[in-house]
Amino acid sequence: MDPKRRLERYAISLALLRELLSFEDCTMTLIERIPLLNDQELVTLLANARRLDIVGTPAQRSGAAEVLPVLELEASKRRAVVLEAATKKRSATAATRRKTASPVDGTDGGTVEAA
Structure with a gap:
């Protein structure tokens, strides 16, 4: 393909791309997008922002x-949610362990008396 034709196709593609990306009514700022990020994206963006703040x-x-x-x-906020869930899980596990470790028959913990 000759260079002129290639350049025309490139210009058309670029114009279409610009048109597709020009949603003035639904653009979001970075700050508005932060709650929508997944945890890994948030960690990466935070690390990059901290780095750029320094260098x-x-x-x-x-x-x-x-x-x-x-x-x-x-x-x-996300760390607090994770820590709260972990605390609830630990307390539920501890309650289950206490329940299974308590004596059922009312004896003093399973000691056997000599006859």
Whole structure:
């Protein structure tokens, strides 16, 4: 294919891509998307923002400073949920163990008296 034709096809493809991506009414900012991220995406974005806050350009530092509080708040909320679930699971497991370890027949714990 000649270069001129290839360039025309590229321009058409680029125009279509721009048109598909130009949803003015449903665009979201990064801060609005944070609650929708999965845990791995949140961890990665938080690590990148922390890195850019330290070694980034001035523009990157200001952008990182803008999203860091929101990212850290969301990460702390998710950690709290995980810790609460783990605490509930531990207490349920401990209750089950206490239930199975308690003497059923009312004796003093299973000691046998000599006759």
